[in-house]
Amino acid sequence: MTIAVEQLDVGLRRRTALGWLVTPAVLVAVLVALWLIVAGRQLDSIEERRVNLAFIGVAAMEHLTLTAVSTLLVLVIAIPLGVLLTRPSARRITGPALAVFNVGQAIPSIGLLVILAIVWDVGFWPAVVALVAYSALPVLRNTMVGIQQVDESVVESGRGMGLSRLQVLTRIELPLAVPVILTGLRTALVINVGTATIAALVNAGGFGGIIITGLVQNRQLVTLVGSVLTAVLALAIDYLGRVAEEVLRPRGL
Amino acid sequence: MNFFRYLSSRWDDLLELGLAHVGITVLAVLIATVLGVGLGMLVYRNPRARQFVIGTTSVFLTIPSLALFGLFISWMGVGTTPVVVALVMYSLLPIVANTIVGLRQVDPAIVESAQGMGLTRVQRLWRIELPLAWPVVLTGMRVATLITLGIAAIGAYISGPGLGNEIFAGLSRISSPNALNQVLGGTLGVVVLAILFDMFYVLLKRLTTSRGIR
């Protein structure tokens, strides 16, 4: 998945305070509805093993951990790499590097996960590698774009004042690039939540596991619960990401 | 078995799966284009409508594919149908967003002169605004195609068509000697398709964009 879409200026207004409350309200309502559906049904043994708070709690933790670790690693790897690729010395490799990453984006996530599972092992860490590989490009691209779109004249005045290249980078370019980078990070987060779901297929746990059990054992309720929980989790994380973007945006931008 | 020997023995199966993969991708992107461009044309001038449409389609894109499949199965069963519906939903955001941006980017002076000349609303949209927005819309279609190729592979899990079936076959027989070959076959097949589609889009862009705006 690419982030080209996120950067487009679709001409949306900033949300009002009320607007920010809509999403959590809706998500909570959905969870409540789900609860009501489940509570009203008599669960058989298979369903019960999955659709109980303890199990769900564990699955949630697995899913979140996988997502968080991968996103953190992407942050640590892709942002510095992105910065490096914008430096004049890297100009020659930028083109080919991006081309390689773009091709990499074409690799289906499920394929990468299974390959790693076979070649390395099933479980947590191979899944992390796959998630990082898969969500690195948006962050990389956004970091590069974010830095490159900083107004030339601002950079020039910085150099003119006597700031070194590094100082210009840390004090001017990076802060001004923060909003775009944050958007990239949020995109990576959402991608990771999604890929982590599939990672359940290679024993990485998470909500995906619930869905799979439901499919495999042909229990529609379990599938439903797993799907709804996954969707709510993804939307919740996206929402929190947007809040963070808004809060962390430097004043004056 | 060596991967290349594996390929040569099973290339016809892979080709068949590849074609099925292409088929479902093209179907989904076409439907999404018709719906998405239409939606974009309806809402691009209205801020509230824009917000609603963009907001809704991004929700689709945020929900992980497996979850969406799970939600659809109880309704549509397994197989091609739920996969196509999900793929269309995923493709909507890039196409609608790009349609809106493309249309909004058209120089207002051009639209005003067209209106002043007596072109009706429909004529303006069809002859002037859409052709000028087309390159941006094509980019949206390109993004949608890439997304679709990847998710279609996952769709094989619920009996959808395509190369994903090879990947899942390899997964289910994970300890067998051919497992890796199968997974590689499926995965590389998707990559090849992605590259081919990309080249196709470059060609399409050249062919359908007027020389005046290249």
Add this chain to the structure above:
Amino acid sequence: MTDTPPIKIRLDKLVKRFPGQARPAVEELSLEIPEGEILILVGPSGCGKTTTMKMINRLIEPTSGRILLDDEDVTHGDPDKLRRRIGYVIQQIGLFPHQTIAQNIATVPGLLGWSKERIAARVDELIGLVGMDPADYRDRYPKQLSGGQRQRIGVARAMSADPDVMLMDEPFGAIDPITRDRLQNEFLRLQAEIKKTIVFVTHDIDEAIKMGDRIAILREGSQIAQFDTPERILVNPADEFVSDFIGRGASLKRLSLSRVRDIEPSTWPTVTVGDDPAVARRTLEETDRGSLLVLDEHGAPRSWVTAEHLQRSSGIDGGLPVATVGSAATLSDTLNEMLTARYSTAVVVDDTGRYTGVVDIDTINEAIRGMRSAERERQRSSLAKGAAT
């Protein structure tokens, strides 16, 4: 009133009120636009002139009032059909970048159902009419044209279906002054041939005076401060608003409306190349001017010679350079030449370049005096007739 052509466009009590505005943008405007003339709507920014013009082709719908085209009420009915009868040119032109010049121009005729042959012929005709080579430019794209060329094609496109009426909103505003001057002159030449009814909006009073057959000076709310020919407005501004808008130098602006052929030039003693220098010296002594004008064999002015020059060996062949003006030159351009010319005098030449007279500061003064007395005479006679101006 002096002979006015039939009325092509009648604006009857037009009002435009935009939501949320205290004052209407156009407050009950009534105007009669004669056929075959260029009517300029001019006024300060925000006075409503563009709004008024856009109501004529209903790009802006009037809040109340009527628009009559050829005595036909077009206020209601299909606006798109109305616009295909009216040419429309805006400042940014708005050529369709994805279509060739030919396709751009062919748009309205295509909508009206003309045959392909007729359209193709018309396209070529129009490209030629605006001074460009059809074979060369027909298949080009707007991005390949310069700003001035695009503006010409914009005008050509507006004329494509041969409308009787054209609306032009600051069409030459976005161009450099040199090209603008040229385009204005060409447009005036074109209009002399085609005689369309043109409503032209500008904020530039000099452009208004140059281009307009009649000018409506508008104040806020699109209220008419004065509606008259350029000469009469310059000589007789209706009130302080109008004279402020005209700005200083109204008399000088007047001069741009008269041409050299309209006035009585003075003469200057001449001598021809090849004449006997002794004769030249005697002619010079007999006049009270300090120099002679030397003409060549064809009668074209070559130089000024003074007594000093005649004493030198070069004689009549020497001398100082001469500034010349043609008979079609405006008095203001002539004044320009005179200010830097020898003896503050410009020599008038005919189409073949032959000397016909000179214009100096006295000549100009005479001309202005003549204009003023003619105007006083006109006012006296119109008051006597009892007619309102």
